Amino acid sequence: MPTGTQIVLRTDVFVHASQTEYPRGSVAEIVRPPDDGGHSYRAKVTDGAEFSVRRHEFSILKQVKAGPMGDPAHVLAEYDLYENVIYKCVVGSQAYGLERDSSDVDRRGIYLAKLAPAELEWSLYCVPEQLESRESEECYWELKKFMVLALKANPNILECLYTPIIEKRTPIADELLARREIFLSKLVYQTYNGYVMSQFKKLEQDLRTSGEIKWKHAMHLIRLLLEGVTILRDCYVPVQVSEHRDTLLAIRDARMTWEDVNTWRLALHREFEEAFRLTKLPDEPDYAGANSLLIKARRSTVGGASA
Numbered sequence: 078m079p080t081g082t083q084i085v086l087r088t089d090v091f092v093h094a095s096q097t098e099y100p101r102g103s104v105a106e107i108v109r110p111p112d113d114g115g116h117s118y119r120a121k122v123t124d125g126a127e128f129s130v131r132r133h134e135f136s137i138l139k140q141v142k143a144g145p146m147g148d149p150a151h152v153l154a155e156y157d158l159y160e161n162v163i164y165k166c167v168v169g170s171q172a173y174g175l176e177r178d179s180s181d182v183d184r185r186g187i188y189l190a191k192l193a194p195a196e197l198e199w200s201l202y203c204v205p206e207q208l209e210s211r212e213s214e215e216c217y218w219e220l221k222k223f224m225v226l227a228l229k230a231n232p233n234i235l236e237c238l239y240t241p242i243i244e245k246r247t248p249i250a251d252e253l254l255a256r257r258e259i260f261l262s263k264l265v266y267q268t269y270n271g272y273v274m275s276q277f278k279k280l281e282q283d284l285r286t287s288g289e290i291k292w293k294h295a296m297h298l299i300r301l302l303l304e305g306v307t308i309l310r311d312c313y314v315p316v317q318v319s320e321h322r323d324t325l326l327a328i329r330d331a332r333m334t335w336e337d338v339n340t341w342r343l344a345l346h347r348e349f350e351e352a353f354r355l356t357k358l359p360d361e362p363d364y365a366g367a368n369s370l371l372i373k374a375r376r377s378t379v380g381g382a383s384a
Contacts, residue, residue, distance in 0.1 A: 082107045083138040084120060084130075092128050104138060105130075158208055161188040162217050164250035167242035168233070173300065174319035175326065184215045185237050187223045189249065189374055220249075220374055227260040228362045230268040232301060235260065239314035249374045256370065259363035261312060266353045269305035270346070273298045277342060284335065295338055296328040302345035309352035 084105050091098045099105075099122055108127065109119035117129040169183035170176040190204040206222040209215070218226070218234075226234040238257040246254065276298055284290055300318055307315045318325065327333045 078107055078110060078118065080107055080109065084135040085138050085141045086135050088134050090128055090130065092126050095126050097126060158188060158190065161190055162245065163187055163189045163247040165245035166237055166240045167244065168236050168240050172236070172240045172242050172316050174317045174322055181214050184244070186217045187220050187250065188217045189220045189378065221371060224367050224371055228364065228367055230262065230264040232269060232304070235314045236316050240316045249377060253370060256366065258312065259366040261308060262359050262362040263353065263356060264361065265305055265308045265358070266349065269301055270349055273302055290331070290335060292331045293329050296325050299328060299338065299342060299345065300325060302342065302349060306345060306348045306352050309356040309358060312358060
């Protein structure tokens with residue numbers, strides 16, 4: 078917890094130096110993080126008095142002010158929203174064709190809040206935009222959030238729509254997949270190209286300051302460029318990149334020089350520019366079509382209809 082964090086005392090604290098007691102609920106500020114075996118923080122109250130306090134003896138002011146709205150997990154726990162998953166797929170190295178024996182299985186997908194009761198939908202907590210489990214490497218976006226991200230040409234979301242590994246699909250998901258091209262547009266160029274350029278600048282800065290390269294990140298940036306070029310040229314998302322497996326893994330394993338990686342990147346940027354000039358993709362995605370799909374999905378939940 079950084080210096081300057083405002084906290085709220087959970088217990089009364091007596092400061093012997095000033096013979097003053099600060100009651101539970103008093104506000105203080107962290108002035109020094111733990112630097113001893115007892116893991117105590119040093120805190121200061123408004124009158125300048127300082128004292129040591131352990132983590133279980135205080136709450137973070139920002140979270141206290143937010144109340145349950147700041148952490149609605151305990152409210153949502155009573156609803157098994159994972160039952161509402163309408164689409165489940167595998168992305169990441171398994172889908173890219175870049176997996177190794179130690180690779181995780183990353184599952185992503187969509188859930189449609191069709192079973193959430195009105196008291197949750199209309200409450201302060203609402204239906205969460207995504208369900209996530211770090212333990213099982215799973216993440217499911219609520220349908221509206223998923224579609225909004227897809228319309229913005231978010232690479233992670235577009236790959237969900239085009240991955241070759243699908244584990245679950247309902248009729249609504251089938252219709253979404255059948256019309257997945259409505260999310261493809263020239264925004265792919267701005268989103269992919271801009272992200273890769275900014276990230277390579279950071280990698281080069283890391284190289285200058287620390288002499289180290291995040292090779293796995295560099296590999297995925299090259300993969301994104303390959304993907305983006307194909308989207309513009311062929312109007313589909315090529316999730317699997319098995320034909321480039323050896324070269325991409327050579328980057329990941331630092332068996333390719335940074336100069337060669339950068340040379341390939343610049344060549345791909347030029348291909349990207351050319352593909353952008355010639356692409357048949359529309360200037361923007363089909364917002365009306367996406368909205369129609371979303372409304373249809375919502376209506377399918379009324380009266381217990383199957384999604």
